[in-house]
Amino acid sequence: MNLTLGLSVDLKPAEARALLTSALENNLPSEEQPSVPRFRISLYLTASLQALLASATGKKAPTSLEMAREAEGRIYAAFRSKSSSQDSSSVEKTEPLAVASGDTLTRSRQRLLDFVLAGIQNGKIVAAEASTGFGKSRIIGKCASAILDDPETRVVIAAPTIAVMAHLAQELRKADRELSPNILLGRRQFLSLERCREGLDQIENESPVLAEEVKKARQWLDRGAPTVSNIGKAVARNATISHLVEDLSILCPNLPASDWALFDNGSSAKEPGEGVYSELRGSAKEGRLIMMSHAMLALSLMQSREESVMEKVTHVLIDEAHELEETVARTLGTEISLFAFRAWLKKHQRGKNTPELVSRVSDLISRLKREESGSLTSEEKITEIKRDCAKLEKLLTNGGKEMERWRDSLLGLKNAKGKLYIMHSPVLRYPSIIAGPSSISVARYLEGRLWNNVEGGGLFSATIFSMLATGKPSTGYFQLKLGIPMERFHAGIPFNAPFVLETPTVFYPDPKHAKELSFPAAELRESEGSSAESIHLNEWWNQIAASVRAIAATAKGGTLVLTNSHSDLREIRKRCVDELGSRLVGAGADRSTGSVVGEFIEAGQQGRRPVWIATGGAWTGVDLRDPDAERGEDDFVITDLVITRVPFGMNKTSTHITRRDWLGFAPEIHEAQIRFRQGIGRLVRREHTLHRRLWCLDGRIHTNKSFKSFMRILQMYPKNQYFTLPIAR
Numbered sequence: 023m024n025l026t027l028g029l030s031v032d033l034k035p036a037e038a039r040a041l042l043t044s045a046l047e048n049n050l051p052s053e054e055q056p057s058v059p060r061f062r063i064s065l066y067l068t069a070s071l072q073a074l075l076a077s078a079t080g081k082k083a084p085t086s087l088e089m090a091r092e093a094e095g096r097i098y099a100a101f102r103s104k105s106s107s108q109d110s111s112s113v114e115k116t117e118p119l120a121v122a123s124g125d126t127l128t129r130s131r132q133r134l135l136d137f138v139l140a141g142i143q144n145g146k147i148v149a150a151e152a153s154t155g156f157g158k159s160r161i162i163g164k165c166a167s168a169i170l171d172d173p174e175t176r177v178v179i180a181a182p183t184i185a186v187m188a189h190l191a192q193e194l195r196k197a198d199r200e201l202s203p204n205i206l207l208g209r210r211q212f213l214s215l216e217r218c219r220e221g222l223d224q225i226e227n228e229s230p231v232l233a234e235e236v237k238k239a240r241q242w243l244d245r246g247a248p249t250v251s252n253i254g255k256a257v258a259r260n261a262t263i264s265h266l267v268e269d270l271s272i273l274c275p276n277l278p279a280s281d282w283a284l285f286d287n288g289s290s291a292k293e294p295g296e297g298v299y300s301e302l303r304g305s306a307k308e309g310r311l312i313m314m315s316h317a318m319l320a321l322s323l324m325q326s327r328e329e330s331v332m333e334k335v336t337h338v339l340i341d342e343a344h345e346l347e348e349t350v351a352r353t354l355g356t357e358i359s360l361f362a363f364r365a366w367l368k369k370h371q372r373g374k375n376t377p378e379l380v381s382r383v384s385d386l387i388s389r390l391k392r393e394e395s396g397s398l399t400s401e402e403k404i405t406e407i408k409r410d411c412a413k414l415e416k417l418l419t420n421g422g423k424e425m426e427r428w429r430d431s432l433l434g435l436k437n438a439k440g441k442l443y444i445m446h447s448p449v450l451r452y453p454s455i456i457a458g459p460s461s462i463s464v465a466r467y468l469e470g471r472l473w474n475n476v477e478g479g480g481l482f483s484a485t486i487f488s489m490l491a492t493g494k495p496s497t498g499y500f501q502l503k504l505g506i507p508m509e510r511f512h513a514g515i516p517f518n519a520p521f522v523l524e525t526p527t528v529f530y531p532d533p534k535h536a537k538e539l540s541f542p543a544a545e546l547r548e549s550e551g552s553s554a555e556s557i558h559l560n561e562w563w564n565q566i567a568a569s570v571r572a573i574a575a576t577a578k579g580g581t582l583v584l585t586n587s588h589s590d591l592r593e594i595r596k597r598c599v600d601e602l603g604s605r606l607v608g609a610g611a612d613r614s615t616g617s618v619v620g621e622f623i624e625a626g627q628q629g630r631r632p633v634w635i636a637t638g639g640a641w642t643g644v645d646l647r648d649p650d651a652e653r654g655e656d657d658f659v660i661t662d663l664v665i666t667r668v669p670f671g672m673n674k675t676s677t678h679i680t681r682r683d684w685l686g687f688a689p690e691i692h693e694a695q696i697r698f699r700q701g702i703g704r705l706v707r708r709e710h711t712l713h714r715r716l717w718c719l720d721g722r723i724h725t726n727k728s729f730k731s732f733m734r735i736l737q738m739y740p741k742n743q744y745f746t747l748p749i750a751r
Contacts, residue, residue, distance in 0.1 A: 023067045025090045028740075030055040031101055032494050035065050038097050041104070045096035046074045050103060052095025061493055062737055065093065130517060131157050135164055137514050142169065142337065142478035146512035149343070149497055151486035154703045155519040158482045159190050162339050163197025165480055166311060169337050170201075175477075176334050178312045179203065180319045181341045182349070183643060184211065184253045184268060185616065187313055190341060191256035204309030205257045206302055206331060208318050210283040212295030213265045218243065218282040225277065235274040242273055247294070261305055265295040275617050306331045316346050320353035323471040336477045343481035344696055345642070347464060347503045351675040354467075355458020356434030358411075360387045361447070363428060373419035382417075386410055390444055390453035396683045397441045404442050407455060411435040443679045447587065447671065458676030461684070465505025473506055485699045487516050488692040489731040499692040503677075525706045526714040528742035530733070531721045535747045538565055539721035541667045563590070565747075566666050567597030569719055572749035574602060574633050578713040579658030580626045582646065583635040584701050585666050594666070595635045607632045615639040622646060626659030641669060642700040647707045654710030661713045663705040667720040668732050669697040691728060698732055717745075 029038065042065075044050070067075065076084050079092045134150060138161065141148035152158050162179060169175050179194075181187045187205065194201040218239075226236045242248075247265040249258060251272055257263045270279040284295050306312045312331055314322070319340075322330045340346055364383045367376060386407075398404050415432040418425060435442070438457030445454045459467065473479070481504070487495040497513045531539045542558040574581045585591045599606060607625055608618040618634060625632035627648055634640070651657040673693045681689040706714055716739070723733045736742055 023072050023086075025065045025067060025086060025093055027063055027065055027090055027094050027097070028737075029061050029063065029094060029097060031098070032061045032492075033063065033097070033101075035063050038063060038065055039067075039071070041097045041100035042075070042093055043071060044104075045100040046071070046078055048100075050096060050099045052078075052092060053099040053102065055094060055098045062734070131161060134514075134517060135161050138165055138480050139168055141512040142480060144512075145478050145510065147473055147479045147481065147506045147510050149481045149486045149500060149511065149513040151483060151513075151516040153484050153516075153518040153522045154707055155522055155709065156517055157519075158341065158484075159193035160197050162190065162341060162480070162482060163194040163201060165339055166194065167198040167201055170310060175336045176310050176312075177337045177339065178314065178319070178332065178335050179339045179341070180314055180316055180346070182316050182345045184315065185643075185645075186341060187315065188252035188256050191313065192252075201311065202259050203256075203311045203313040204260055204302070204306045205253070206306040206312055206314040206318055207253075207257070207266075207299065208315070208321070209285070209296070209299050210280075211267055212284050212293075212299055213247065213267055213270060213279070213282050214284050214293055214295065215243065215247075215265065216293065218270075218279075221278070221282050232276055235277055239270060239274050239277060242270070257302070260309075261301055262298065264298060271617065275620070303331070307333070316340075316342075316349040317353060319346075320350045323350075323467070324353075332475070335475070338472065338476050338479040340479070340481050342483055342642075343504070344483045344485050344500065344700075347468070347677060348673065348675050350468065351458055351464055351677040354464070355456060355676050356431055356438060357454060357456045357458070357674065357676075358428070358431040358435060359452070359454045360390070361452035366428065370425075375417040375419060379414060379417050382410065382414060387453060390455070391446070391451050393444050393453070395444055395446050396679055397443050407442060408436050408438070411455075441676075443676050445674045445679055454674055456674065456676045456679065460680040461503070461677040462680070464677050465503070467505070469505040469507060473510065484703055485696045486513065488695045489734060491731075493731070493734055499689070503681075519709075521709045522703075522706050523739050524741075525711055526716045526739060526741065528716045528718070528736050528739045529745040530718045530723060530736055530742070532744040532746045533724045536721035536724040538747060539569075539719050540725060541720065541722065560593075563593045563597060566590075566719055567594045569717075569747070569749050570594060570633075570635070570664060570666075571598055571601050572751050573662055573664055573715075573717055574598075574605065574631070575751045577631055577662040577715070579661035580622060580632045580634070580646070581662040581664060582622075582640065582644075582660055582704055583633065583664040583666065584641055584669075584704075585635060585637045586669055586672060588637060590666060591635055591637045598633070598635070602633050605631055605633045607634050608636060615644060619644050619646065623648065623659050629658075640704070641672075641697050644704055645707060646704060654708045655712055657708065657711055658713075660705065661711075662715045662717065663702065664717045664719060665698070665701055668694055668722065668729060669701065670694045672697055687728070691731065695731060695735070699735060702735075 027038065033041070075089055075093055075096075078096065079088050081088060084092070134152060134156075138148045138150050142165070150158075150161070152161070166177050166179060169177055179190060181190055184207065191203060191205065194203060222236050222239055225232055247269065249255060249263045249266055249269050251266060251268045254263050254266050254269055267279045267283050270277065284293060284299070306314075312335075314331075322332050325332075360383055364380060364387065367379050367383065393403075398407070411432045415429055415436065418429055418432075435455055435457050440457070441460070443456040443458070445456055446452065486500050487497055488499050490496050495516065497511075501508070501511050542562055570581075570583055583594065585594060595606065605625075607621045615636075615638065618636070618640075622632050622634050623646060626646070627650065646660040648657040648659045670690055678689060678693065702716060705716055716736075718732075718736055720729070720732075723729045723736070
């Protein structure tokens with residue numbers, strides 16, 4: 023008899039069989055396994071072992087599933103018994119994170135907190151992986167409170183966005199009501215009053231449909247631009263706050279508030295926002311608990327310790343730490359997508375130079391398509407590209423803030439020191455030019471400027487571990503990216519809130535449909551420039567769109583559809599609009615992710631079962647919970663999440679390019695795993711939710727060995743099954 027088992031420890035079948043035999047012969051009671059990723063093995067049972075196991079279940083005719091659950095519990099009990107009898111083992115090093123039988127989620131949080139604090143007290147940089155819903159934010163708050171008990175300490179908490187910062191500020195107060203961080207915002211979070219009023223005048227003349235929002239914005243400015251946002255209210259506990267871009271975006275979502283932000287290089291002292299920014303910066307330099315974004319942390323590291331708010335900081339606590347390296351790379355570098363630049367020129371530039379600009383960019387695209395992805399080694403080609411960028415910059419005419427961004431990127435490339443990198447889109451090979459640091463230089467930068475200057479730190483994320491080819495989880499890639507010295511790096515095992523794994527039903531393609539649902543990457547590369555290219559891609563778009571329509575038809579609530587590119591988003595949406603109509607949210611190329619999140623949640627609360635076909639930040643940075651639903655059973659804002667294809671090729675930083683040059687395709691798999699798991703994390707954000715369905719539409723999980731780890735990730739969820747085409751309505 024063969025049993026398929028899901029084990030929380032990585033064992034070979036022979037090892038598992040020996041442990042099972044020992045447990046049954048010594049009458050070790052079954053133990054509940056921790057809520058961590060499971061390793062699946064097939065275990066052959068001899069007739070005698072089968073009889074012992076059947077008897078142990080206490081049932082006359084146990085099913086194979088009942089026998090499998092009993093075997094898993096007995097094997098885990100024997101494994102723990104064997105581990106505890108050893109003097110020293112790798113298991114004992116992670117024991118503070120093991121979840122014992124009957125452990126509550128609260129007790130598990132305490133174990134994780136104890137583990138992190140013990141490491142920090144020993145001078146370690148501790149990596150703590152915990153799933154959505156586990157309570158990472160509260161743990162960060164308790165860590166900060168414990169560290170600050172020592173009057174000589176100074177702590178920085180960093181988060182990826184101001185929305186996460188606002189949430190963290192709330193959780194800090196729940197952890198310790200005395201905790202009130204000095205929140206440091208960047209200049210670009212504040213409005214230029216002068217440019218805002220000029221912009222409102224222009225919109226009033228050109229867009230009468232926005233007259234009400236223009237009037238509302240002016241009234242708000244006349245009242246002194248008071249704060250209405252969560253982040254503003256958090257800042258207001260320690261400082262006077264006004265003129266936030268976020269506040270105007272909330273009050274008037276159709277106005278381009280970010281276009282009127284203060285400039286990074288300083289603004290007039292007469293600007294109210296500049297005064298608020300200066301006050302916050304001064305307070306942060308004096309405070310013992312400072313909160314800032316990843317980008318502000320990267321900028322602060324660029325300054326001398328004396329100038330920076332990082333002076334005398336003893337500890338750092340970083341939320342969503344998997345995003346930190348990419349933020350640092352983008353802060354230190356410059357990037358331009360030539361395809362996006364050409365599309366913007368065609369749409370927005372109306373000057374006499376536009377035809378020449380489009381022609382030059384098209385020529386550059388054609389030339390760089392023939393280059394290999396990676397670093398350019400020819401000095402002659404680097405000089406030629408810099409010359410092209412200089413010419414394009416000179417040809418640009420006035421075009422507002424967006425034009426200035428393109429101009430800054432072109433100037434950054436023209437004046438770049440060191441290497442240039444070429445990155446191509448995964449299939450159609452649209453090139454981007456990148457000037458920036460290598461992965462090694464960023465790792466050394468973080469080591470020298472951050473890790474070596476603090477006594478200890480905590481790094482928190484739901485995706486610190488990635489999966490090796492063997493199926494074993496590892497923190498090696500995470501440690502490599504962030505340049506944490508090996509002797510200081512300390513990690514336990516990943517933690518999952520049990521409901522995150524137990525709630526959703528996971529659907530992936532029946533192997534017989536693998537070809538129909540496989541993105542035609544190889545065919546597209548072989549047929550580039552021919553009519554076959556559009557035929558293959560159109561067939562795939564048609565199939566994915568049909569599946570999305572069928573899923574949305576039976577969804578109990580909202581549906582989030584994650585795509586890998588703007589072309590996928592556009593084409594799938596186009597094929598869904600006739601049937602889904604007003605259920606679709608997120609129309610408009612210039613919509614920010616945050617504004618669409620608000621639209622999606624509002625539509626979900628109204629019972630309209632919204633459908634959001636998204637890309638980019640929607641993979642990692644959105645929380646689609648119903649804020650007004652007190653119980654999980656009443657939250658139907660999102661019930662279905664669709665992953666159209668595994669997210670390869672979405673990290674385009676210079677650091678990632680150099681890792682690929684150095685290590686081959688392995689870093690791409692690690693990055694895709696992180697984004698894949700982050701995307702899945704958008705679905706289940708709280709306990710007791712109902713009717714949650716996770717759909718992976720990528721048939722390559724059956725046919726391509728590079729996709730094997732993604733199937734393993736899906737099989738961590740106990741409720742998983744194949745679907746067939748067409749998906750039933």
